[in-house]
Amino acid sequence: MSCQTVLNSLSEFLDHRVSGDERTRVTAHLAECRECAAHLRDLSELRNGLKNMPQPAVPERLRTQLQVLASHERARWNATKTLPLALRTWAVDIKLAADNLMRPLAVPLAGGLVSALLLFALLVPTLGSRPSVLNDVPTGFYTAATLVEAAPPDISNDEAIVELHVDSKGQATDYSVQRGQVSPAMQADLTQMMFFARFTPATWFGQPTNGKVLVSFRRINYVVRG
Amino acid sequence: MATSILELNAQKTAVTDSEDLALVRALREGSERAYETLLLRFQQPVYNLALRLLNDPSDASDVVQEVFLKVFRNVGHFRGQSSLKTWIFRIAINEAHNQRRWFFRHRHREVGIEDEQDDARSRADTLADAAQSPFDYVLDLENQAVIEAALTRINPTFRAAVVLRDITDLSYEEIADVLQVSLGTVKSRILRGREALRHELGKKLQSQPLMHWLPKTAE
Numbered sequence: 001m002s003c004q005t006v007l008n009s010l011s012e013f014l015d016h017r018v019s020g021d022e023r024t025r026v027t028a029h030l031a032e033c034r035e036c037a038a039h040l041r042d043l044s045e046l047r048n049g050l051k052n053m054p055q056p057a058v059p060e061r062l063r064t065q066l067q068v069l070a071s072h073e074r075a076r077w078n079a080t081k082t083l084p085l086a087l088r089t090w091a092v093d094i095k096l097a098a099d100n101l102m103r104p105l106a107v108p109l110a111g112g113l114v115s116a117l118l119l120f121a122l123l124v125p126t127l128g129s130r131p132s133v134l135n136d137v138p139t140g141f142y143t144a145a146t147l148v149e150a151a152p153p154d155i156s157n158d159e160a161i162v163e164l165h166v167d168s169k170g171q172a173t174d175y176s177v178q179r180g181q182v183s184p185a186m187q188a189d190l191t192q193m194m195f196f197a198r199f200t201p202a203t204w205f206g207q208p209t210n211g212k213v214l215v216s217f218r219r220i221n222y223v224v225r226g
Numbered sequence: 227m228a229t230s231i232l233e234l235n236a237q238k239t240a241v242t243d244s245e246d247l248a249l250v251r252a253l254r255e256g257s258e259r260a261y262e263t264l265l266l267r268f269q270q271p272v273y274n275l276a277l278r279l280l281n282d283p284s285d286a287s288d289v290v291q292e293v294f295l296k297v298f299r300n301v302g303h304f305r306g307q308s309s310l311k312t313w314i315f316r317i318a319i320n321e322a323h324n325q326r327r328w329f330f331r332h333r334h335r336e337v338g339i340e341d342e343q344d345d346a347r348s349r350a351d352t353l354a355d356a357a358q359s360p361f362d363y364v365l366d367l368e369n370q371a372v373i374e375a376a377l378t379r380i381n382p383t384f385r386a387a388v389v390l391r392d393i394t395d396l397s398y399e400e401i402a403d404v405l406q407v408s409l410g411t412v413k414s415r416i417l418r419g420r421e422a423l424r425h426e427l428g429k430k431l432q433s434q435p436l437m438h439w440l441p442k443t444a445e
Binding site for chain 1: 417427
């Protein structure tokens with residue numbers, strides 16, 4: 001019997017899984033071959049070392065966790081043994097899942113709803129149509145300056161659109177020609193008109209402020225026949 | 227003689243099988259005692275197996291919990307084609323394999339910061355014999371540490387076979403059942419695992435000065 005054959009069967013020999021003639025042959029070889037015998041001794045010591053390794057006790061925490069696990073699983077198993085019990089368990093599970101899902105949302109949802117209702121209640125009075133009051137000055141908007149009264153100018157043949165600058169006291173302070181040509185004669189007329197004209201100043205949130213007024217000058221010819 | 231041993235083993239197996247089936251029946255009936263019995267019988271061997279395969283108490287604890295969760299949930303599918311022990315050990319082997327695969331994917335990049343003192347045990351707590359001499363104690367410690375370290379360095383496939391055979395003390399047939407491989411594969415894995423261990427231990431001993439503590443008479 002060759003050493004290689006013996007070495008291949010040493011592991012099983014050690015575990016008493018070699019019997020009959022083969023065991024006799026291996027035993028005979030081991031008695032003669034010191035290397036194979038040493039090999040067997042090594043394996044035997046190794047196996048004894050493994051067998052004698054300490055068995056670490058199960059940690060106490062793990063024991064407790066396993067008991068809890070067993071308890072839960074037993075309850076779960078018992079709850080699904082019959083159909084009515086299973087249905088009841090599923091209903092409880094679904095309700096619990098729904099509760100767990102909705103509970104984190106409940107407070108924000110209720111808070112948001114109450115806030116929205118409160119804000120809506122505050123805004124409701126402002127949403128209704130207000131009764132119109134004559135000569136009421138709207139305070140929330142800009143109102144443009146308006147021409148109240150002006151002396152009729154001695155208009156020449158020129159036609160023009162002029163932007164008048166009106167201060168917060170309702171006095172025209174300057175002008176600029178937006179369209180058309182203004183002759184020197186018309187400039188004199190404009191200056192005169194600005195001096196005597198009265199304006200309602202522009203307002204911003206109810207307070208008089210500077211504004212502008214566009215004034216168009218156009219000559220209209222009436223031809224009377226007859 | 228051999229025949230009588232075989233008959234004795236067969237009788238013992240039959241008794242164990244009937245006990246297993248009774249336990250499984252009680253588990254299916256939801257008996258509290260059955261759950262306790264199952265834990266008492268298998269929590270220690272499953273923990274030892276997981277610990278030897280993973281070499282990490284925390285991972286071993288996770289695996290044990292997963293194993294028993296699967297056992298409790300799938301006990302209804304247990305048909306008794308194998309023994310309860312091999313069925314549970316098969317689940318443990320698969321879970322340990324999954325855990326190791328997960329570890330190599332994720333955990334090797336992590337650095338633990340928690341204190342493991344809760345689960346930490348002194349070596350003396352784990353020794354079987356507390357009455358040995360200090361010399362034996364130290365020698366045991368050294369041997370165990372060397373073997374444990376060598377065990378972690380060999381191929382996990384061979385390690386599982388060696389652990390099941392030499393530490394868990396399963397028969398070749400039971401190991402074949404647990405690992406779902408043929409008997410020939412089991413023999414090969416045990417042989418190669420032991421040889422790999424022997425090789426690892428040989429390397430370790432060569433790198434250290436040899437000390438032989440043999441009793442000798444004074445000259």
